[in-house]
Amino acid sequence: MGQMRFYAPAPDALLPHAVDQAYLAGIEAIPWHSCNRWSDGLLCLERTVSESGSLYIPWQVPDHGQLVLNTCTLMERPEPYHLVTELARGVLHRARVLVADLQSDSASIPDRVQTELRQAVATFFRATTNCRGGEADARQTIHLACNVIASLCGDVVLERIRARRATEGPLPALLAGRLGDEPASQPAAQRFLDTFHAASLPFRWRDLQPTADAARYDAVDAQLAWCRRHELRLLGGPLVQLDRSSLPAWVYRWEHSYEAFEDAARKYARDVVQRYDRAVDAWVCAGRLNVSGALGFSEEQRLRLAVAMIEVVRDASSRAPVVISFDQPWAEYLATDNYDLSPLHFADALVRADLGVGGIALEMNLGYWPGGSLPRDLLAVSRHLDRWSLLGMPLIVYLTMPSSGARDPQATGAAQVVPRQASTGAPPAMHQTLASQLIPLLLSKPALHAVVWNQLSDREPHKFPHSGILDHAGNAKPLLSVLGNIRRELLG
Numbered sequence: 001m002g003q004m005r006f007y008a009p010a011p012d013a014l015l016p017h018a019v020d021q022a023y024l025a026g027i028e029a030i031p032w033h034s035c036n037r038w039s040d041g042l043l044c045l046e047r048t049v050s051e052s053g054s055l056y057i058p059w060q061v062p063d064h065g066q067l068v069l070n071t072c073t074l075m076e077r078p079e080p081y082h083l084v085t086e087l088a089r090g091v092l093h094r095a096r097v098l099v100a101d102l103q104s105d106s107a108s109i110p111d112r113v114q115t116e117l118r119q120a121v122a123t124f125f126r127a128t129t130n131c132r133g134g135e136a137d138a139r140q141t142i143h144l145a146c147n148v149i150a151s152l153c154g155d156v157v158l159e160r161i162r163a164r165r166a167t168e169g170p171l172p173a174l175l176a177g178r179l180g181d182e183p184a185s186q187p188a189a190q191r192f193l194d195t196f197h198a199a200s201l202p203f204r205w206r207d208l209q210p211t212a213d214a215a216r217y218d219a220v221d222a223q224l225a226w227c228r229r230h231e232l233r234l235l236g237g238p239l240v241q242l243d244r245s246s247l248p249a250w251v252y253r254w255e256h257s258y259e260a261f262e263d264a265a266r267k268y269a270r271d272v273v274q275r276y277d278r279a280v281d282a283w284v285c286a287g288r289l290n291v292s293g294a295l296g297f298s299e300e301q302r303l304r305l306a307v308a309m310i311e312v313v314r315d316a317s318s319r320a321p322v323v324i325s326f327d328q329p330w331a332e333y334l335a336t337d338n339y340d341l342s343p344l345h346f347a348d349a350l351v352r353a354d355l356g357v358g359g360i361a362l363e364m365n366l367g368y369w370p371g372g373s374l375p376r377d378l379l380a381v382s383r384h385l386d387r388w389s390l391l392g393m394p395l396i397v398y399l400t401m402p403s404s405g406a407r408d409p410q411a412t413g414a415a416q417v418v419p420r421q422a423s424t425g426a427p428p429a430m431h432q433t434l435a436s437q438l439i440p441l442l443l444s445k446p447a448l449h450a451v452v453w454n455q456l457s458d459r460e461p462h463k464f465p466h467s468g469i470l471d472h473a474g475n476a477k478p479l480l481s482v483l484g485n486i487r488r489e490l491l492g
Contacts, residue, residue, distance in 0.1 A: 002050035005080035009041040022057035023335035031335040088141035095145040120144035153378030154437040170492030174450040198233035237284030242293020273316040285309040287325035314356040321358025361396040368415040389447040398454040400467035408465035
């Protein structure tokens with residue numbers, strides 16, 4: 001049994017559930033299963049391995065809200081580490097590496113950013129040499145280093161993207177929006193067309209085949225006709241997801257009969273793809289199979305289902321590439337659930353099998369817990385996407401973020417908005433501020449082919465609270481203007 005311990009005498013920076021959400025990970029940033037406890041100022045994580053690793057934990061950062069921060073690689077030792085000091089060391093290291101990377105690429109670092117970085121280095125030196133004021137200095141180091149990361153990943157990177165756009169033309173990526181359950185009506189329809197040049201249509205099994213011997217295509221036909229009239233590129237699926245909002249009620253008869261379920265899923269997917277193949281530009285054959293679903297299938301069975309869906313869609317489609325989607329790409333759930341495969345390893349197994357996978361999609365539901373991804377800074381998102389890019393496949397990102405921390409009457413899942421601050425319970429200011437920086441960062445990645453905003457309206461039932469670009473009254477949120485500006489400035 002391996003164990004890492006940390007002096008954590010400052011619970012005010014740890015929001016509720018932060019101890020439960022903390023995890024240890026190795027060089028691949030894949031969490032190890034652990035048992036966490038906090039008592040008398042000491043945080044302890046127990047695991048079955050004894051390898052060196054980094055601690056990842058949500059932390060309250062002034063001006064930035066709650067972010068997952070990580071330490072540098074630490075070895076196991078009898079003496080506990082000082083949590084705040086090690087988090088400061090970790091975030092300062094990331095900031096310094098980022099600056100070095102940009103400078104090696106001949107990027108200009110603003111004077112104010114260089115000044116903050118020098119201040120962060122000096123403050124961290126005081127933190128490690130001054131026992132009395134060490135914790136306060138470590139906290140200040142975290143704040144300054146996060147400022148550096150935010151500035152460089154936001155303003156500097158955005159300026160480089162704009163310069164590239166000016167010389168090379170529009171970025172070769174799509175900005176798409178998920179359509180609602182019904183064809184868009186004015187003025188929402190025009191807002192959608194002004195913002196996106198592609199659409200995502202889920203093709204939910206529950207809606208298209210409500211009974212085993214009946215199909216209902218009217219709503220999808222209307223959606224597709226609307227998309228064709230307006231020359232929107234179309235991303236179809238995920239065709240199969242093992243959650244209650246996607247599965248028809250009649251398939252639960254096969255909860256303990258995987259083979260029968262696979263046969264039904266194959267037939268459904270084949271019928272849909274053959275009917276709509278000429279209208280769809282890419283098929284997402286399945287989604288969220290890396291996590292356990294409503295039917296309780298094993299990890300091996302879900303891997304088999306992924307293979308089956310890839311095969312049937314590839315064989316039924318005459319032209320469109322086959323994409324498979326993965327949920328919670330940072331795999332935080334591995335810290336508490338026993339799985340053999342991380343999302344990245346799950347995807348790697350499918351790509352290496354040479355099944356004809358044409359792309360990988362990632363669901364980044366940032367700022368939600370459980371079932372989503374904890375808030376992360378721009379650099380963490382960028383580095384993680386680079387890690388997925390090593391698969392050598394085109395990438396698509398399905399993105400949602402909360403616009404409010406209030407109760408959402410149409411939210412149907414267990415996911416809750418991660419509060420920004422313990423005192424206010426407010427969510428991160430994501431829709432306008434983070435989205436305006438994060439989405440261009442995503443679109444700039446060479447492997448990234450599309451970003452899909454994955455919820456149209458808060459008026460319709462949805463899994464993640466306040467994730468739509470239209471509010472409960474059908475009015476546009478400020479995010480809609482942000483997305484429109486991104487399209488015009490970067491994508492054409």
